[in-house]
Amino acid sequence: MRKTLLKISLNSIAAMPLSVVQAFGALLGLLAYVGSSHYRSLFRPQYESVTKIHHLPFQLWKAVRASGMLFSDSLWIWRNPNKALQLVEIQNWDVVESAIKEGHGLVMLTPHLGGFEIIPRVLAQHFPATILYRPSRQQWLNEVVEEGRAYPNMHFVPTNLNGVRQMTRALTRGEAIGILPDQVPSGGEGVWVPFFGRPAYTTPLPARLANRNNTPVVMFTAKRKSLGEGWLMQANRLAPFPEDATLAAAQLNTAIENAVLVAPEQFIWSYNRYKHPAGAELPPNAQ
Incomplete structure (x- = not known):
């Protein structure tokens, strides 16, 4: 029943212009912030700390509204991929083309910022992409998300050993793989390194995959433009990662910070980036 109702809601959203959907998303963001003390306890301290660090x-309130648009943008892109692609302004595409021409595949990193869901669809216009994602614990929600994200030339794999193997094979074929690098990995799969000045459990997986065969790594952002006007997609090639997992993860977090600073109010501040996952060792300052 929930799945059916959600599908009806998504189809209703698909019929509306992007500007209306984003305005609705902004309202949802405000309601979430005002109505949930837990949401506020995550959102404000993380966002405020970064603004202070970088002056x-x-x-x-702009960031709160943008948090809801992050959700509504994703839904609209899922249901309107062709329309969404027409609303993307792409910069630095030569970075992507030259990286792919090297023949070792491409590791694409896309933080939860702005219209990040449009990025793999842009790449899928040019070459196959295998995307790593974390399944929800609720099967009905998984089905809805997987259906929404489905798109030609895009293949989603779960965050487990089989998914990593499929990504390795994709790189061997010279294809692209996609990772959301700002998610907290499961215990035992990450290392503690600074993220905006605080220890954050961080995945070294992008570095490990890239270093297998000198695969280029590109950080992408999709900054939201004015209401209903789409997104500015930018690509930035990262320097090769060191072999040491801790040093590589620290370099990754620096790259994510630089991506967030493209549009800090559009980042997913309601996500607990600093949580301690079960099974992970304590961060250095807590030992």
Whole structure:
């Protein structure tokens, strides 16, 4: 029943213009912030800390509205991929083309910022992409998300050993793989390194995959433009990762920080980036 109702809701969203959907998303963001103390306890301290560190304007309500748009953008892109592709302004595409021409595949990194769901669809216009994702614990929600994300030339694999093997094979074929690098990995699969000045459990997987065969790594962002006007997609090739997992993860977090600073109010501040996953060792300052 929930799945059917959600599908009806998604189809209703698909019929509306992007500007209307984003305005609705902004309202959801405000309601989530005002209505949930847990949401506020995650959102405000993380966002405020970054603005202070980098001497940025503290635009709380703009960031709160943008948090809801992060959700609504994704839904609209899932249901309107062709329309969404027409609303993307792409910069630095030569970075991607030259990386793929090297013949070792491509590791694409896409933080949860702006219209990040459009990025793999842009790449899928040019070459196959295998995307790593974390399944929900609720099967009905998994089915809805997988159906929404389905798109030609895109293949989603779960965050487990089989998924990593499929990504390795994709790189061997010279294809692209996609990873959301700002998610907290499961215990035992990450290392503690700074993220905006605080220890964050971070995955070294992108570095491990890239270093197998000198695969280029590109960080992508999709900054939301004005209401209903789409997104500015930018690509930045990263320097090769060191072999040491801790040093590689620290370099990765620096790259994510730089990506977030493209549009800090559009990042997913409601996500607990600093949580301690079960099975992980304590962070250095807590030992």
